[in-house]
Amino acid sequence: MDVTPSQYLERHIFPVLLPGLEEMLRTAKNTERRHCFNPVDYIVSYLYRHNPLHSNREQIHFEDIWFVAQEWATNPRPPLPLSATLTEDEAAMIIQSFYRAYRVRCWPDVAQLREWQRGFRKEDYILAPSPSFLIVRTMEAHYCFAGIGSYCGIARNTRFRVAGKRSL
DSSP states (O other), X not given: OOOOHHHHIIIIIHHHHHHXXXXXXXXXXXXXXXXXXXXXXXXXXXXXXXXXXXXXXXXXXGGGSHHHHHHHHHXXXXXXXXXXXXXXXXXXXXXXXXHHHHHHHTSHHHHHHHHHHHHHHHOTTOOSOOHHHHHHHHHXXXXXXXXXXXXXXXXXXXXXXXXXXXXX
């Protein structure tokens, strides 16, 4: 009994594959974030679960298919990009927070503080603060807690390097 390739496809492959493709298209259409939907994974899972030679595979997940697990053991998948894992609200919150931080860094007081911090970090050779340094910082802290002047950010972020370790 000779079967041509087209007859084999029509009898054995298409009855399983075509409903799988239709279901995949319906699922992709109804998926809220289509850019996260992987059609190849869906088809592999569908064909494995609906194999007519095996009837007890309905509840198996894609990661639990033996050949998928074996392949991922030797060639792990790279992590999904954030665009595929975040919701639109989470992505909007991240973008807004970065934009707000950028806008705050543009303020003159904050820019001055950042410049002072850059210079302070370059002074790694200081082992102990000098007495005049402590007097100036104490005065800044006094002004900060009294609500006078623009020293508030500087006094709270001042760190002294003592014996190679940072301490407040």
